[in-house]
Amino acid sequence: MSVNITQSLKNKKAEILELWMKNQLTDVGLRDDLISNEDLRTQSAELIGALVNNLNDQNINNAESADFDQLIEILGGISISRARRGFSPRETGNFLLSLKEALLEILKKESNDINELFEASLKLSRLMDSFTIITFETFIKGREEVILRQTDEITDISTPVIKVWDGILALPIIGTLDSARTQVVMENLLQAIVDTESSIAILDISGVPTVDSLVAQHLLKAVSATRLMGADCIISGIRPEIAQTIVHLGIDLSQIITKASLASALQYAFKSLKLEVRKAVQNKLVIQ
Amino acid sequence: MERIPILKMGWFLLVTIQIDLYDRLALDLEADLVKMVQKTGAKGVLIDISAVSIVDSFMGRILGNIAGMSKLLEAETVVVGMQPAVAITLVELGLPLKGVFTALNVEKGMELLNSIIVIDHDNSEDDDIDTD
Numbered sequence: 001m002s003v004n005i006t007q008s009l010k011n012k013k014a015e016i017l018e019l020w021m022k023n024q025l026t027d028v029g030l031r032d033d034l035i036s037n038e039d040l041r042t043q044s045a046e047l048i049g050a051l052v053n054n055l056n057d058q059n060i061n062n063a064e065s066a067d068f069d070q071l072i073e074i075l076g077g078i079s080i081s082r083a084r085r086g087f088s089p090r091e092t093g094n095f096l097l098s099l100k101e102a103l104l105e106i107l108k109k110e111s112n113d114i115n116e117l118f119e120a121s122l123k124l125s126r127l128m129d130s131f132t133i134i135t136f137e138t139f140i141k142g143r144e145e146v147i148l149r150q151t152d153e154i155t156d157i158s159t160p161v162i163k164v165w166d167g168i169l170a171l172p173i174i175g176t177l178d179s180a181r182t183q184v185v186m187e188n189l190l191q192a193i194v195d196t197e198s199s200i201a202i203l204d205i206s207g208v209p210t211v212d213s214l215v216a217q218h219l220l221k222a223v224s225a226t227r228l229m230g231a232d233c234i235i236s237g238i239r240p241e242i243a244q245t246i247v248h249l250g251i252d253l254s255q256i257i258t259k260a261s262l263a264s265a266l267q268y269a270f271k272s273l274k275l276e277v278r279k280a281v282q283n284k285l286v287i288q
Numbered sequence: 289m290e291r292i293p294i295l296k297m298g299w300f301l302l303v304t305i306q307i308d309l310y311d312r313l314a315l316d317l318e319a320d321l322v323k324m325v326q327k328t329g330a331k332g333v334l335i336d337i338s339a340v341s342i343v344d345s346f347m348g349r350i351l352g353n354i355a356g357m358s359k360l361l362e363a364e365t366v367v368v369g370m371q372p373a374v375a376i377t378l379v380e381l382g383l384p385l386k387g388v389f390t391a392l393n394v395e396k397g398m399e400l401l402n403s404i405i406v407i408d409h410d411n412s413e414d415d416d417i418d419t420d
Contacts, residue, residue, distance in 0.1 A: 183376075190372030197392055224384040228375040230368060230391035 005120045006055045008110045009103065013052050016102050017045055023098040034085050043078055047099070050074050060123050063130035075131060076138040083142030092139050093132060100128040159185045161192040168269045169198045170262065172237075174207030182218035186225055199231050200269040204262050206237030216251040223256050232257070232272070236265035292317045294324050300332040300401055301325060301363075302394075306339050314350045322357045332401040333358050336394055338369030348383035355388040364389060364404055368397035 009016065021041060035043075050071040059065035075096075082092050104121050111117050159181070162170045171189050175181075189201055203222060208215065219235060226233040236259040238246075246253060259265040270277060290313060295302040301324055303317070325333060333354065340347075355365035366389040370378075378385065389404070391397035 186376055187372060190375055193392070194372060197396075199392060199396065221379045225372075225375040225379045228367075228370050228378055228385060228390055229372065230370065230393075230396065 004057075005107065005110075005124065006052075006057055006060065009052050009055065009106065012106050013048060016052070016099075016106055017041075017048050019102040019105055020044055020048070020099050023102055024095070027094060027098065031087060031091055034087060044099075047071070047074055047078070060127055063127055063134075068131075071131070072134055075135050079135045079139040080142035080145075083139050084146060089136065089139060092135060096128065096132045096135055100125065100132075103128065155181060155184055159188050161188050163192075163196055163198070164202070164266065165269070165273075165275075167196075167198045167273055168200045168202065168266070169193065169196065170202040170204060170266075172204040172207060172262075176210070177208055177215045177218050179218065182222060186222045189222065190225060190229055193226065193229050193231050200234065200272065201226050201231055202234045202236055202262065202265045202269065204237040204265070205235060205242070206239065206262070208242075211242045211245055213249050213251055216246065216249075216253065220253075220256070234259055234265045234268060236260070236262045291320070294321060296324075296328055296330065299330060299405065300334055300398070301328065301330045302334050302336070304336040304339075308340060308342050309347055309350075311346055314347060318350055318354055318357070321354055322361065325358050325361045325363050330363050331405045333363050333365045334394065334397050334401060335365065335367050336369050336397075337367060337374070338371065338393070340374060341371060343374045343377050345381050345383060348378050348381060348385065351388060352383065352385055355385070359387065364401065366391055366397045366401055369393055 021044060024040065024044070025037070054067045054071060056067070059067045078095075079092055082095075103124055107117065107120055107124065111120070154175075158174050159171065162172070164170045169189070169192055171185065173185060177185070189203075192198070193201060203219065205211070205219070211219075223233040223235070234257045235253070238258055238260060257268065259268060267277075290307075292303060292305060292313065295304075301321065303321065305317075307313075309317070321333065324330070335351070335354070351365075351367060355367075358365050367385070368391045370390065389397075389400060391400045
């Protein structure tokens, strides 16, 4: 008696689902906090449907067959949504591997011929393994998308232009300055200068971990561009270590106004705008 | 032929560039402006480029040249209203326009000219024309 894998799997669809659900639910790593049992069952049923209905004797050896497009699409959707919800790779992998186990178990009941059973399970394993790999690829892609989006967000958030006074802008830079970020910083700063008609911009680099010649060059560019716009640029927040590095590297910042702290930069800005900050004299009540 | 008008305002010359400069026009402007500075004895040149959205290295050089030439004729140059994209382009081209004063807008540019130029009223306009 030869075992027809595809046919028997088709007949036992419900049984596979039960077995698979049992496997998943008994797994200690089940994340019922991230996905409800009903959702999991719907997902699983959909996946089994797509797998079993599209499986035939030809494409069982070829995971790239166009017959599996629907299945791969479902798998992709599941793994991307899992990546976003914060499932670990192990949990996502186990999802498919437990299906493989369920399928093999069903297969075991179909035939008693060891050779035949071995052949069939090898084929099935191979197919399921390549689906697992696809799942992982999509999972990682989903994760990468999350990271990419976060990087973009960080770049946007991390360059706020603050109006500290009428005509004075401050731009605290946090994190490493690379070419792409300098571009964003510069564009934001120059646009803010136009919008607010400010004549002084303070670039605060207390949050920049290291300054090498490249970062210094980027700073110089930003300063030159602000000057071209008709505003003055002050660099503040230079830490002692950074001052040491700058001098050791032989970077010439003498053309730029540099200040140790944001406070002294602000003071300088006030002075050049002819503003004065004074303590208010408290009016004492004189009781007669 | 197109020409960019040069307006005389007291001791200053005012140039407003309303169109994107092409090379010929820029060269003409340079020549006209220097002639005008010499003729009027202006002490300051104010160039408004707020409407210029495209700039190349040639334009950058012309601006630098105008400043250098005016300086020789005893006039300071202020470039006002540069757009952010233009500023970034000039910096990336390595043309930070050293020796040119800059201001955010015409108003501030005028203020700047008034503050950097000490007009000596004894030295009248006629003297300058005599040296022509």
